Amino acid sequence: MAFKVPRGTQDILPEQTPKWQKVESILRQLTHVYRYKEIRTPIFEQTELFQRGVGDTTDIVQKEMYTFDDRGGRSLTLRPEGTASSVRAYVEHKMFGSPDQPVKLSYMGPMFRYERQQAGRYRQFVQFGVEAIGSSDPAIDAEVISLAMDIYQTVGLKDLKLVINSLGDKETREAHKTALIQHFEPSISEFCSDCQNRLAKNPLRILDCKKDHEHPLMKTAPALTDYLTESSAQYFADVKKYLDTLGITYVVDPNLVRGLDYYNHTAFEIMSTSEGFGAITTLCGGGRYNGLVEDIGGPDVPGIGFAMSIERLLLALEAEGVELDVEDHLDIYLVAMGDEAKLKSAELLSTFRAKGISADMDYVDRKMKAQMKSADRLSAKFVLVIGESELEEMSVNVKEMETGNQEKVPFSDLVNYVLEHK
CATH class of the missing domain: 3.30.930.10 (Bira Bifunctional Protein; Domain 2)
Structure with missing residues (x-):
């Protein structure tokens, strides 16, 4: 089903x-x-x-x-x-x-x-x-x-x-109610059953009827403002x-x-x-x-x-055709190459998020090219590619996607760098 x-x-x-x-x-x-x-x-x-x-x-x-x-x-x-x-x-x-x-x-x-x-x-x-x-x-x-x-x-x-x-x-409504009943009563059989039921109890509702709004008597009905x-x-x-x-x-x-x-x-x-x-x-x-x-x-x-x-x-x-100015940006996308790099990326994700920096990474083991495409689709501001050499040097190239500029930043300085440039 x-x-x-x-x-x-x-x-x-x-x-x-x-x-x-x-x-x-x-x-x-x-x-x-x-x-x-x-x-x-x-x-x-x-x-x-x-x-x-x-x-x-x-x-x-x-x-x-x-x-x-x-x-x-x-x-x-x-x-x-x-x-x-x-x-x-x-x-x-x-x-x-x-x-x-x-x-x-x-x-x-x-x-x-x-x-x-x-x-x-x-x-x-x-x-x-x-x-x-x-x-x-x-x-x-x-x-x-x-x-x-x-x-x-x-x-x-x-x-x-x-x-x-x-x-x-209340006085206005009572006077108007009497006038509406006198106006609609002679021809009320031409109206829908709802309007017929409302005539005695609440004739004002007749004016709000969706079925009979084109009836000629609607256009000539007494105006409430005349009874104020x-x-x-x-x-x-x-x-x-x-x-x-x-x-x-x-x-x-x-x-x-x-x-x-x-x-x-x-x-x-x-x-x-x-x-x-x-x-x-x-x-x-x-x-x-x-x-x-x-x-x-x-x-x-x-x-x-x-x-x-x-x-x-x-x-x-x-x-x-009005487009709302919505904020749905991603600050960091981490591209991990290998199991050790993935562990480090998970650690960095937690560090970034604790500082209010939006960050994400791949969870379906895609190749590097596919991960880069994902970062582009998500409109990530920065991409960090982490592999064996980055783990050994304890630093990573931070690539700004819009300009293509890259800068090597130690892992320990990443949060400050992103906060200064986001």
């Missing part, structure tokens, strides 16, 4: 991982600069956490979660997103009692959704996200958006579009004012609703406008979720965050 990677997953091979590591290092560096501290939560949680936190009318909860019963009969779910878990940890560990508010968190790790595989979309994918919990200041909304934009620009992306909207407060209360409109105006001050270009889209039930007030997406990126353009999405902390059992504390797929970030880099 030939085993293959499960559908909707992928193997990230050694030649690909340097790009991942580079992106991850940029993410960690920027979250340090913005002061978002990493949190690591379990890969699975109680199913009810996502039903309550993400929303039981969402596609994620209704169709995409990997849910199972453990041996104790408890329903558990592989996390489909990171916000609910982060908020659960915030509540459980009483982070709301910290004197430093808001609590600013970041996370990165695998998420799981049973959805149709497409370019850059997998059933197991790596998601990076941040949460700022404990502030209702529009300035923190702008900071979160700024961090997301900063990430994409730092990795080298240029074809970007930021879209924002306001989902308003005075305070909601002012909040949105303040967010835009901060974005303007930061020099961040954006487009207001009244139809942007996001796919999760917990969003209110600010919602945003960052999209790729690169021609080669594909039909699904969204790179990152986020927004404010006042009320979520309380829904999960905590105090009435506001929050805002975003999440992005690392796979789609890498796909966007490929679409724009």
